[in-house]
Amino acid sequence: MNLGKIYALALRHLYLISNSLPRIIDLIYWPTVQIFLWGFISKFFTLNSDYYSNTVGIILTAAILYDFLFRVSISFNMMFLEEIWSRNFTNLFIAPIKLSEIIASLTLTAILRALIGMVPAAIIAIPLFGVSVFELGLPLLFLLLSLYLFGITLGLLVTSGLLRFGPSFENIAWASLFFLAPLGCIYYPLDILPLSLQFIAKGLPLVHIFEEMRNILMNDVINYFDIFKAISISILYFVFGVIIFYVSFFGAKVRGTLINMGE
Amino acid sequence: MFIQIKNLSKKYKDTLAVNSINFTIEKNKTLGLLGPNGCGKTTSIGMMLGLIKPSSGEILIDNKNLETFKRDEILSRINFASPYIELPKKLTVRQNLEVYGRLYGIKDLENRIEEISKDLDIKNFFDRKTGELSSGQKNRVSLAKSLINKPEILFLDEPTASLDPDIGDFVRSYIQKYRSENKVTVLLASHNMNEVERLCDSIIMMKNGKIIDRGTCKEIIKKHGRNNLEETFLKLARGKNELR
Numbered sequence: 255m256n257l258g259k260i261y262a263l264a265l266r267h268l269y270l271i272s273n274s275l276p277r278i279i280d281l282i283y284w285p286t287v288q289i290f291l292w293g294f295i296s297k298f299f300t301l302n303s304d305y306y307s308n309t310v311g312i313i314l315t316a317a318i319l320y321d322f323l324f325r326v327s328i329s330f331n332m333m334f335l336e337e338i339w340s341r342n343f344t345n346l347f348i349a350p351i352k353l354s355e356i357i358a359s360l361t362l363t364a365i366l367r368a369l370i371g372m373v374p375a376a377i378i379a380i381p382l383f384g385v386s387v388f389e390l391g392l393p394l395l396f397l398l399l400s401l402y403l404f405g406i407t408l409g410l411l412v413t414s415g416l417l418r419f420g421p422s423f424e425n426i427a428w429a430s431l432f433f434l435a436p437l438g439c440i441y442y443p444l445d446i447l448p449l450s451l452q453f454i455a456k457g458l459p460l461v462h463i464f465e466e467m468r469n470i471l472m473n474d475v476i477n478y479f480d481i482f483k484a485i486s487i488s489i490l491y492f493v494f495g496v497i498i499f500y501v502s503f504f505g506a507k508v509r510g511t512l513i514n515m516g517e
Numbered sequence: 518m519f520i521q522i523k524n525l526s527k528k529y530k531d532t533l534a535v536n537s538i539n540f541t542i543e544k545n546k547t548l549g550l551l552g553p554n555g556c557g558k559t560t561s562i563g564m565m566l567g568l569i570k571p572s573s574g575e576i577l578i579d580n581k582n583l584e585t586f587k588r589d590e591i592l593s594r595i596n597f598a599s600p601y602i603e604l605p606k607k608l609t610v611r612q613n614l615e616v617y618g619r620l621y622g623i624k625d626l627e628n629r630i631e632e633i634s635k636d637l638d639i640k641n642f643f644d645r646k647t648g649e650l651s652s653g654q655k656n657r658v659s660l661a662k663s664l665i666n667k668p669e670i671l672f673l674d675e676p677t678a679s680l681d682p683d684i685g686d687f688v689r690s691y692i693q694k695y696r697s698e699n700k701v702t703v704l705l706a707s708h709n710m711n712e713v714e715r716l717c718d719s720i721i722m723m724k725n726g727k728i729i730d731r732g733t734c735k736e737i738i739k740k741h742g743r744n745n746l747e748e749t750f751l752k753l754a755r756g757k758n759e760l761r
Contacts, residue, residue, distance in 0.1 A: 258622060259620055259622065261619065262616055262618075262619030262620045265616055269608050269612045269616070270605065270607050270608065273607055273608065273646070274607065336605070337605075340603060340604070340606050340607070340648075341601075341602055341603040342603060342605050343602070344568065344597070344599070344602040345602055345604060345662070347568055348566045348595070349592065349617065349620040350588075350592040350593035350621060351620055352588075352589055504570070508570045510529065510534075510568075510569040512563075512569070513559065513563040513566075513568045513569060
C-alpha cells in the first residue's frame with residue numbers, strides 16, 4: 255500500500271469538509287441533537303425506572319456510542335456517494351490506486367468525520383446531563399474499535415450494493431443502520447428480545463458491545479472476554495465486508511457499470 | 518508505449534457491444550476512433566482503461582496484458598479526459614489538481630501544476646470551485662488533470678464537445694502542441710470530423726461493435742469517393758457494414 259495515495263484520497267474528502275462550513279455544522283449538528291433528545295427522554299425515565307439506577311448515564315452513553323457507529327458507517331457511504339454525485343467515479347478508478355488503498359483511505363477519513371461529530375456531542379453531555387462517556391475508562395477504546403470496524407463493514411456492504419446496483423441503492427445506504435438497530439440491543443438488554451431474535455442478535459457485535467457497556471456502568475465490572483468477543487466478531491464481519499466489496503467491484507467491471515456512473 | 522488490441526469482445530447478456538476488434542496504435546501516434554452513437558467506442562475505451570472486463574480477447578499496453586499485469590503500474594502511465602466525467606465540483610481547481618497529482622504520485626507536484634496551469638491558461642480561476650466554472654473552463658481543467666502525470670498514453674473522448682469554436686480551437690491547438698513536444702500515444706474518440714482530420718494520423722471506423730474500415734483520413738475519403746471525412750462518415754454510418 256502506498257501511504258501517499260491513501261493520503262491523496264483522504265485529502266480530497268478533507269478539502270470537501272474544510273471548503274464548506276455547512277458540512278462541518280452538519281457533522282456536528284446531528285450527534286448533538288441526539289444527545290439533547292436522549293438526554294431529556296432518559297431524564298424523564300429516571301423518575302419511573304426500576305431497572306436502571308442511572309438511566310440518564312446509560313441511555314446517553316448508549317446514544318453516543320450508537321451515534322459513533324452511525325457516523326462511521328454513514329461517513330464511509332457518503333464519501334463513496336460523493337464520487338458518484340460529482341461524476342468523479344471514472345477519474346478515481348482509472349487513477350493508479352489499488353482497491354485496498356481506496357478502502358484504507360475511506361476507512362481513515364471516516365473516523366475523522368465521525369470524531370468531528372462525536373467529540374463535541376460527548377463533551378456537551380458532561381455539563382448538560384452530568385454524563386461522561388469517558389467514565390467507561392480504557393474499555394471505551396476497545397468498544398469504539400469494535401463499533402468502528404462494524405461501522406466500516408456496514409459502509410463496505412452498502413458501497414458494494416452501490417457498485418452492484420448503481421446510485422439507486424442510495425436509499426439502502428440511509429436505511430441500513432436503522433434496520434440493524436432493533437437487533438443491536440442498544441438501549442435495552444438482550445432479554446427483551448424474543449428467543450428466536452436473541453439467537454440472531456448474538457451474531458452481531460452490537461449486542462456484545464452494548465451489553466458490556468451496561469455491565470460496566472451498572473455493575474462496575476469489566477469483562478474483557480466479552481470485549482474480545484465483540485472485537486473478534488467485528489473483525490470477522492470486516493473481512494466479510496472487504497471480500498464482498500472486491501467481488502462487487504469485479505462484478506461491476508464485468509457489467510461495465512464503473513464507466514459513466516453518475517446521478 | 519503502444520497499444521495492441523487482439524480479438525477484443527464485450528458481451529452484455531444478449532448484446533454484443535464490441536465484436537472481436539483488432540487494431541494497433543503505434544508509439545507516439547494518434548488514432549481516431551469514429552462511429553455512430555452506440556457503436557462500441559465507449560465500451561472499447563472502458564476496456565482499454567481497465568474499467569470494463571472484456572468477454573474475450575487481449576489488451577496489450579507496451580506488451581503487458583492489462584488484465585494480468587500490475588494494474589496500477591500501467592494506469593500510472595495512462596490518463597483520460599472526457600466531458601462526460603467530471604472532477605469533484607466542491608473542490609477548487611488547485612485542490613483537484615493537487616489530489617490527482619498525489620494519486621498519480623507526481624514528484625515536484627507544485628511545479629507540475631504551475632506548468633500545466635500556465636499552458637492551459639487556467640491560472641485566473643485556480644482558486645474557484647470546479648463546479649462554478651463554465652464548460653470551456655471545466656474542459657481545460659479536465660485536460661489539465663489528464664496531463665498531470667505526463668501520460669505516455671492519452672485517451673480523449675470527445676475533448677471539444679459542447680465548446681464554442683474559439684475554445685474548441687484552443688484545445689485542439691494545445692493537444693497538437695503537446696503531442697509535438699511530448700512522446701505521447703493518443704486515442705481520440707470524436708464526432709467532430711474536422712478535429713479528427715486535424716489531429717489523427719490514422720482512424721478506425723466502428724459500427725455495431727465491429728471495425729468497418731481503417732486507414733489514414735485521406736485514404737478512407739479517397740476509397741469511398743467522398744470530398745471529406747464528414748461525408749465519408751455519413752456513408753459508412755448509414756450504409757451496410759464493410760467488414761475488415
